Amino acid sequence: xxxVDWLSHLLKIITxxxxxxxxxxxxxxxxxxxxRSEAHEIPYHIVLKGRAIIEDPGTKTIRELTDGDIVxxxxxxxxxxxxxxxxxxxxxxxxxxxxxxxxxxxDGQGERLDMLCGRFSxxxxxxxxxxxxxxANLVVKTMGGRGEHDVESASNHLASLxxxxxxxxxxxxLGGYAMLNTLTSALFTLVLRAASESEQAPAGLLALxxxxxxxxxxxxxxxxxxxxxxxxxxxxxxxxxxxxFMRHFQxxxxxxxxxxxxxxxxxxxxxxxxxxxxxxxxxxxxxxxxSVAAFRRVFxxxxxxxxxxxxxxxxxx
Numbered sequence: 001x002x003x004v005d006w007l008s009h010l011l012k013i014i015t016x017x018x019x020x021x022x023x024x025x026x027x028x029x030x031x032x033x034x035x036r037s038e039a040h041e042i043p044y045h046i047v048l049k050g051r052a053i054i055e056d057p058g059t060k061t062i063r064e065l066t067d068g069d070i071v072x073x074x075x076x077x078x079x080x081x082x083x084x085x086x087x088x089x090x091x092x093x094x095x096x097x098x099x100x101x102x103x104x105x106x107d108g109q110g111e112r113l114d115m116l117c118g119r120f121s122x123x124x125x126x127x128x129x130x131x132x133x134x135x136a137n138l139v140v141k142t143m144g145g146r147g148e149h150d151v152e153s154a155s156n157h158l159a160s161l162x163x164x165x166x167x168x169x170x171x172x173x174l175g176g177y178a179m180l181n182t183l184t185s186a187l188f189t190l191v192l193r194a195a196s197e198s199e200q201a202p203a204g205l206l207a208l209x210x211x212x213x214x215x216x217x218x219x220x221x222x223x224x225x226x227x228x229x230x231x232x233x234x235x236x237x238x239x240x241x242x243x244x245f246m247r248h249f250q251x252x253x254x255x256x257x258x259x260x261x262x263x264x265x266x267x268x269x270x271x272x273x274x275x276x277x278x279x280x281x282x283x284x285x286x287x288x289x290x291s292v293a294a295f296r297r298v299f300x301x302x303x304x305x306x307x308x309x310x311x312x313x314x315x316x317x
Contacts (some may be wrong), residue, residue, distance in 0.1 A: 007192060007220035013267050014126035016036035018044075018184025020101045020177070023169050028110030029087035034117075037076035040127040042120040044072050044187070045081065048166050051082040051114035059136045068159060071193055073121075075136035083111060100177045101169070116165060119186050125270050125303050125310075127265055133205040133253070140194045154194035161190060165176040196255075204253060205260075211252055217245070221257070224289040225264045232258065241312050266302045270293070273311045280307050 024032065037043050045054070045065070052065045057281060058077030060105060080126070082089070095103045101118075122130055142159035165183050167178045176248075196206040216237040221229065234257050235245035249257050265287040272283040284295035299307050 006222040007196070008221050011189060013264070013271065014129065016185060016188050018118060018120045018181060018188060020116060020165070021170065022104055022117040022179045024101045024104045024115040024117060025111060026083070026104070026106050026113045026115075027108030028083035028094075028113075029085045029089050030106055030108055030113065031080065031089040032092075032104075032180040034078060036078040037073070037119065039076065040124050041073050041076060041124050042072055042122065042130070043076065043079075043189075044070065044120065044184075044188075046070050046116040046162055046165070048114040048116060048162070050111060051084070052113060053113060054083050054084075054137075055080045056137055063138065063139060063216055065135075065173055066137070068162065070141075070142065070158065070162070070187070072134075072138045072188075072191060073136070074131055074134040074138065076131075076159040077136065079137075083113065085110065088244070095137075101180070114166075116169060118184055120184070126267055128302075129267050132255075132263070133193075133260075134205055135206075136197055138191070138206075140191050140198070142194075145317045154190055154197050158187075158190050158194055161187060175222070206243045211248070213240065214245075214248055214252065217249070217257060218260070221261045221264060225261060225268060226286060228288060229261060230259075230293075246312055255276065263302065264296060265289075266299055269299060269307070270303065270310060273307055280311075283307070 014220045017061045019292075024030075045052070047067060047069045049067055051067075052070060053062060053187045054065060054079055055062050056073065056075075058075060058078045058079075064077070070306065076268070090106045090108050092104050140155070140158065142155050142162055157238075160182060165180060165187075168179050192206065196227060215232040220234065220237055231242050231246065235242045238245055240248070246256065254258065269283050272278050272286060273280070281292050284290075285290045286296070289295035289298075296307055299310070303310060305313075
């Protein structure tokens with residue numbers, strides 16, 4: 001079976017938009033605290049030049065970010081970025097940037113930092129899918145200028161994209177803010193691609209996709225989620241026994257294959273229920289349920305509301 005582009009399937013199910021909010025140009029000492037994000041938002045930070053320490057109390061992690069590093073926080077947890085000196089930070093001045101983002105500067109004379117900060121927005125209820133299957137925080141390193149043999153790598157493409165974002169955020173040219181937000185949306189896809197290609201892909205969907213023996217199963221579920229897949233069938237696609245397949249899948253993802261399939265189905269159903277004229281019965285059948293009652297039970301369990309209640313919610317989908 002040929003490999004299916006599971007990431008494109010995922011991003012067809014969910015709608016991700018992005019926006020740049022702040023460009024930070026600091027000299028040490030400096031310190032910035034970010035509050036917890038809304039459930040449907042994922043903060044991001046791009047270190048264009050310099051060094052930053054990020055502390056995430058939610059996961060009790062402290063990491064150093066350097067030139068070209070990109071960090072996403074799918075957990076949306078409150079976090080702090082600072083220069084690592086421990087010295088009291090100076091006053092920060094705000095200046096309105098081009099068409100909507102803010103430029104923040106200080107008078108620090110120490111090590112310089114240039115950083116872009118913003119957030120991705122994911123249409124509910126798909127924020128749940130992203131949070132459940134991505135790590136609490138995700139760091140990807142770009143690879144600009146490391147040789148021609150890396151030209152096709154996602155990390156090198158990221159370096160080019162970040163370079164373009166840097167230029168657009170500094171130029172103030174016509175359409176620059178719209179361009180930055182469009183580039184931010186592309187950034188989300190490229191970060192996930194680069195993370196899945198990494199030799200140390202983080203636990204969750206990204207690690208699973210990079211596991212060559214399990215890739216046929218995840219591709220099949222994204223390509224044809226309405227099919228009545230059984231564990232023996234999925235294991236057979238991966239040339240594994242049922243028990244071996246279940247163990248590898250659980251180890252990599254932290255969830256079972258059937259749980260992933262169900263989540264894919266319910267996300268597709270949430271989109272379909274918002275379409276005018278689609279009955280609950282038709283939606284249930286389109287995502288693989290012959291019993292409407294069974295579909296309603298699973299949807300309510302996953303989404304916390306009935307299909308009818310979800311359909312009536314304003315402003316979603």
